[in-house]
Amino acid sequence: MTHSLPRRTFVGATLASLSFLPLSSYAAQLSSSLANSLSKAERDAMTPPQVLAELKKGNERFRSGKMASRDYLAEKRASAAGQYPAAVILGCLDSRVPAEIVFDTGIGDTFIGRVAGNVVNDDMLGSMEFACAAAGAKLVLVLGHTACGAVKGAIDDVVLGNLTGLLARIKPAIAATKFDGEKSSKNAAFVDAVARTNVSLVIADIRRRSPILEELEHKGSIKIAGAMYTLTNGTVDFFD
Ligand SMILES: [Zn+2]
16 A cells, blocks of 8 residues: 555556556555546445545645646546446535545546535435445535635525525524624634534434445445535645
């Protein structure tokens, strides 16, 4: 599970020099990282905590400006015949929180669902059940973020077409957030506290409304986790 060669070396290996590496060495490098498209064997060998650890490492690469050197065309070729993603991530619609980038993952590594306020409905639950029960993903990650416009909209009781119903899904998090201070959308600390509560409530919702995912987690086949992304510094703060 150790990196015996610099990352640039094994990315190059996928293109040209694979024959120079012992196969076992090559597999060991890939299995310890989400930096290239995962094979079924590599994904299946990972435990849910290992998948979480890989996302943490990927975020460290992102925020330190040392992202993996990638060949998307090679990843496209490698993954076209089959996908073996290790995680399903539910994130916000916000243009500033692209999960593949902030976790530095490649094509075929993660299922991503995005909707304003990272809320769940039946379709999103069905997508997560497909990801884990049918496609073998090991981690469900709910990713909230700071300064979330959807959370601000819920706090402000914004009424706008279909958005009204979406914001209603966030409102329980406002009531559930214990906070001393001004409870308005102008108070960044309150907005972020509500966003964090929202992630926790969404996780509880997933467990309650999806017996399939709850059972997989109970068996240890998957992990359901939460995290908050900070727009200003690129850091993902994992809840556990
Ligand atoms: Zn948002």
